[in-house]
Amino acid sequence: MKIAYCEDEKIQKEILEESLGRWGKTDLVWYESAEQMLFECDGRYPFDLIILDIQMKKQNGMELARRIRQTDAQVPILFLTAMKEYVFEGYEVKALRYLIKPVQDEALFAILDEIQSADQRYVLLNGSRINLNDLIYVEAEAHYCHLVFEDHRQKEKIGIRELKAMLDETFVMIHRSYLVNIAKVDQIRREDLSAGSFTLPIARSQLKIVNEAFIRYNKGTRL
Structure with missing residues (x-):
């Protein structure tokens, strides 16, 4: 499974990598900022899942999700946040799920299992x-x-x-x-x-x- 993760704190990236390693084989592509992700992807998002941290410097994860949806209406987006008040905004960008930090393996694995078993042809x-x-x-x-x-x-x-x-x-x-x-x-x-x-x-x-x-x-x- 190919996963993109936009997060400006390296320690959070390492925590997610450890969780993904316990789930199974994944290919994680890490972006340290929304600006880096938008520049390097250039409107194309060939991922099975995009995970976005909401609280980031400069452009936050919700703003990034809106930019992603301008060119890709289908790729699943998962938000990680420490603040529950953003949940309702996720409907606007068709977010797959929200997980509250610190992320529990059980909740993350359920989402990964769902994506892996989904009847999606692409x-x-x-x-x-x-x-x-x-x-x-x-x-x-x-x-x-x-x-x-x-x-x-x-x-x-x-x-x-x-x-x-x-x-x-x-x-x-x-x-x-x-x-x-x-x-x-x-x-x-x-x-x-x-x-x-x-x-x-x-x-x-x-x-x-x-x-x-x-x-x-x-x-x-x-x-």
């Missing part, structure tokens, strides 16, 4: 953690792909066929410029389909393939 793409459960479709544009979610889209420098090779069988090519998450498809028509609030074109040559994939998925069998 790929790391150009440093971004892409949750495949939330990805609705992909649209190609020259040497780029637009990854479209219900509430946002992001542009990545990769060809659509190269991206398709990274995805699982739930993603079906419906047109030379479109991949769709078959789990998000509501209805298939002769020339297009509905996926959530989106209508996407289907190439005539792909219609049979898309129909068969849709039927198999909804029967609960593998594609």
Whole structure:
């Protein structure tokens, strides 16, 4: 499990490292300030979990979480704090949990176990953690792909066929410029389909393939 930890006190980092060592194998990346983390990550957070201390010099952990959420709505964020009054602010940044210092192994391990066992499907793409459960479709544009979610889209420098090779069988090519998450498809028509609030074109040559994939998925069998 790859974990980022932003904390300006080295002793707290060492305490967390010891706890993580008792839990199991992890890869901990330590940032001594919010400014360092924002600079080095540059808007991309390829981690299974981000742990933030709230009380830090200059920019605090809550402000850092708001910056992270500007470019990554999915990565789990865990706050460590000695002050309970920040808890309600966590709803704004969709915090996974709060732990009050000193952190108890039992509470931390429960969160790590939950993340490890969660039914999350994702790929790391150009440093971004892409949750495949939330990805609705992909649209190609020259040497780029637009990854479209219900509430946002992001542009990545990769060809659509190269991206398709990274995805699982739930993603079906419906047109030379479109991949769709078959789990998000509501209805298939002769020339297009509905996926959530989106209508996407289907190439005539792909219609049979898309129909068969849709039927198999909804029967609960593998594609």
